[in-house]
Amino acid sequence: MSFREKKAAKKKEEILRSAASVLDAKGFHRTTMEDIASNLLMTKGSMYYYFKNKDDLLYQCHQMIMKISIERIEEAVHSSLTPTEKLKKAVKAHVTLSTSEKSMFLMMDKPNQNFSGDHLDHALKQRKEYANYFDVIINEGIEKGEFDPSIEIRTVRFIILGSLNWIMQWYREDGPQSGEQIAESFAAHLVRIVEKR
Amino acid sequence: MSFREKKAAKKKEEILRSAASVLDAKGFHRTTMEDIASNLLMTKGSMYYYFKNKDDLLYQCHQMIMKISIERIEEAVHSSLTPTEKLKKAVKAHVTLSTSEKSMFLMMDKPNQNFSGDHLDHALKQRKEYANYFDVIINEGIEKGEFDPSIEIRTVRFIILGSLNWIMQWYREDGPQSGEQIAESFAAHLVRIVEKR
């Protein structure tokens, strides 16, 4: 990657982050290209030098956050921790990421409203991949006799992911709990679902 | 209420339901007034006879579903069941409603993006009211010695409501589980969080 390419890539990421924070506040359709541009001290015309169109911009935001999310959960899954600790680690990773990058996460819901065609396919595939890692952990916990074998994997996964994905709806940086505290608390309470009794 | 008023109210509800199902599929901003109207075999002009504007339409959808939701959970809270059974009942009520009225629920997230002014205030107030009922149940469970006293009420409430609110993101009518089945399963798994051990 040449110097120029690196520079352009950096700029692109800068735009994505800035865009995410503006989109976070107003939502995709209420945010104009000018809003995004002006937040970067650019004019909206120059946005089209980096992105094909507004949808492309949203898609690339989605890409960026999914890539990081998947990397993080893979770390947990491939670690040599016990299933319980793996689950806690995965939960904490998600909470920490979604609270520190709240604006990026906020555009993750309703993919079928926001994307179409190949973009939609790919977005859904990535989500499936991410969700599947939770199944892997839960499965391992049952097989190793650490989790209650009577739990339904699918339901547990939906509960865990649902509660995690909803955090971005209520989390505030100036709220009573820090992202780290929420991470600890969620991890502790969510493992209760799978525990043997 | 006169005959005419009744008729108008019925029509209004008919519009709301139809609107919800169209909005569900395409999202608020991608749905045009014409989409909504044509689904009812009307012209978009006549929508304005019933609603002030598009935002008003969305707000009234929100109103309609929140009213029903609150009624349902009040039933659970005011029943004479044990806390565990109350919690199960509340969970099931939410699941059943959100799967049978999925389209109405889908517009419930991100109120601060969708509403403003009085509408926003009122929407937030209703959500707080709804959420608070879960706190009431959890509190009662702890006080009566039925739930584990070491759980954090706020976190448990966030987990429960989060997992419930996320159902609308993945639920499909033609999926492997019916709304009733999901309700049972969620109730069974979520109470595990509060159980004493």
Place this chain on the structure above:
DNA sequence: TTAATTTTTAAACATACATTCAAAAATTAA
């Protein structure tokens, strides 16, 4: 310094829709 390449700009364009409105149609009450 000069020429090539890149990035940025500001204005122009196009269009999709929300909303309005005056007139027509349908419904109701007498």
Place this chain on the structure above:
DNA sequence: TTAATTTTTGAATGTATGTTTAAAAATTAA
């Protein structure tokens, strides 16, 4: 049936904003 009232219509209006574009500015390589 007639007059009053409610509801619907279809066209007109206006505006917001995504996108294009040709030219200017800035950057880079020689």
